[in-house]
Amino acid sequence: MKEKQIKILLSAPRGFCAGVERAIEIVEKSLKKFGSPVYVRHEIVHNKYVVDDLRKKGAIFVEELDEIEDKSRPVIFSAHGVPKSVPAQADNYNLNYIDATCPLVSKVHREAENLNKAGFHIILIGHKNHPEVIGTMGQLPVGSIDLIQDKEEAQNYDLENGRKLAYVTQTTLSVDDTKDIIEILKKRYPDIKEPSKDDICYATTNRQMAVKNIAKKCDMFFVIGSRNSSNSVRLVEVAKNSGCEKAYLVHSESEVPYDDINKCSTIGISSGASAPDILVDDFINQLKQKFSVITEEIEIIKENVIFKVPNKLN
Template identity: 55%
Template sequence: MNDAQKEKLTVRLCGPRGFCAGVDRAIQIVVLALKKYGAPVYVRHEIVHNRYVVEGLQERGAVFIEELHEIPPDHRHCPVVFSAHGVPKSVPADAEARNLFYLDATCPLVSKVHKQAMRHERLGRHVLLIGHAGHPEVIGTMGQLPDGVVTLVETVEDAARLKPPEGVELGFVTQTTLSVEDTAGIIRALQERFPGMKAPAAESICYATTNRQEAVKAAAPGSDLFLVVGAPNSSNSRRLVEVAERAGAKKALLVQRASEIPWDEVGNIGVLGLSAGASAPEIIVNEIIDAFAERYDVTVDLATTAEELENFPVMRTLRDVELTRADMAFVNGTV
């Protein structure tokens, strides 16, 4: 089909989108470790929530595990990397007990939330953690503090029925990848019930989550379909789908690759919104645009609401390793 026969389609491409500085740093740590120490490099949990990235690192020699006991005894000299989502304190303690060499790729903004929670506890406060049960980041944050010190609050309904310990001051922190709007509602509900509750010293929801949600809000109104590139277990990606629907997109879907686009459901569209979660590489965004270009006469309009210049350096032990241009393209998500 030539362009003259194709229906016209405007793709509103959100910016910022895709990899954030914390994801970029985590992927870079695994690639640098492979270059410096050789394969295998073990990675506890998915380094970031994206199968394309995980499979690309596996091809380079990374081995993904869920728990440290899976590392064979004769491989204890091999590095093990902790994922960008953060881990409970028990994990590095276990690594040290097993004499393992570990590299912590926890996003610095997640580490900041850990410190905020620990500060609340140090000041004698009971900690309320706003987040999603079972998410690795929530498990990691709760695991920074003793049992019973943290209460998880997932919804406004949770806030309404919360029964914290009596006579103890409260302090809250949040998961970094939540819906800004939903989280504000939960905080308001908590403040109404507990006006003395203390906020963290700085915003817990990270810049990348906020920026991507703002870009989606700008692009969604009038979109016939909105696609978010991301994994089903990616919290920030799933929030973008919700934001798109609330902001006016007629329909919003989460897809991992172009092969997941449900073409029979796409129908007659004139405007497509497109964004990507913070762990989704740009190469998949391009793959999806190309897939639509095969079927439509595509014009890409940029919906840019912020410029991101953040950069989180890797640990000193890896700074002496040089990456090739091909390595950097993989780290940046462009191949």
């Protein structure tokens, strides 16, 4: 008999954003149009379930273009964006490539290029080695863009006198942490040029706001997502910073901590922008095996953003 009753506060919006949906659709439409295999450079989005599912359908994932065995097959660039050297290499190989870069990441790329042309030295606020950061820095000549990851680096940043300075950011950062870094930069460089519109994407912002909204009411908080998903890891941090210290990432190898959940009356659940709904449903169903569960969805904003796939796939 399930004696223990648990209330689940389901954070909304959660899960897939428009950029992720578009990237997955690009792979599926490419498979339909060109047959299998199609190659994908890097994980199309950072989620093992999604990648495994596309692999079953005929996608082959590679990290670099020289790993592609059959150069006559199409290759898709992931949603995170790529440095300019990658399309150039694809042209050298005569590859048919389709770019699934999220339009909001492409916006940051164009912004950085325009600032560079206007003579600005650029700071990118982001996480080292994340594919989005590699892609954005790879839009510009070496030495014209610097990476700042945290408040300490912002405090110690040193720019040659007389240079015009601007900043852009990775799209999947913590809104609060980024604000703190920007404040330090503005204090130190009052003339620093900021983006006309926030670079952190609407989906990252909305998911963080939704988690903030319910975290303090929860004894534990679970974010369904992958360990290499920046926006999922940020959601765990947001839950902790917003009043729920016991916040955890639930990834493909996680075990459900039933004993800890048994001590709770209310838990919160959200999911990263690359995690499909089925993973949230599976997690809740696992809880239903052990507990009597009441679920309440708390939505703070409706999302209706849609990004079209490239015309050549229609």
